[in-house]
Amino acid sequence: DTEVTQTPKHLVMGMTNKKSLKCEQHMGHRAMYWYKQKAKKPPELMFVYSYEKLSINESVPSRFSPECPNSSLLNLHLHALQPEDSALYLCASSQGGWGISSYNEQFFGPGTRLTVL
């Protein structure tokens, strides 16, 4: 299984809603990532988890709250989002943990397209 799955594919939410994005991989990868991608722009790194611990937070607003319950699963909890947070949210994983110098191709999921009304 060389796949990263993300659910849901699409999500529409109001500014007062609470929702979660889910990402799963069964490749035994030890690093998992959240990226945000606005239309016609490159992906921007948000968070990195390495061995289930948060390693990188790229100054992301607290209305985005990541969680890594186990080595296969990564969640992104959303609360009180703004319309400008509408974007494609991509999850990725790589074999080695953060800080390990080794071959570390990132495998990306198809993304969740989020619309905030």
Add this chain to the structure above:
Amino acid sequence: DAKTTQPNSMESNEEEPVHLPCNHSTISGTDYIHWYRQLPSQGPEYVIHGLTSNVNNRMASLAIAEDRKSSTLILHRATLRDAAVYYCILRAALNNDMRFGAGTRLTVKP
């Protein structure tokens, strides 16, 4: 962070070779050069990576300049399926930090 510079867009004809350039004049000695591509409505996918020597795999070839300040991704025979945004990325050797640049949008004409 070391940055990359790529043309915004390129066009190619089907079944012809494509050379996608990338400049990275501030690359450090331990940065790996990675290429990813993003097909429409999909997440990015890995294409190839290298450090100093040229690299080949089933998808493409990577030619790295001797001074490492530039590289070229070579698709040997472009197909319509190769139409995508191609990202040249420098990855620090000590971690998995990958920062995407603007990328090159490749259009393949039949």
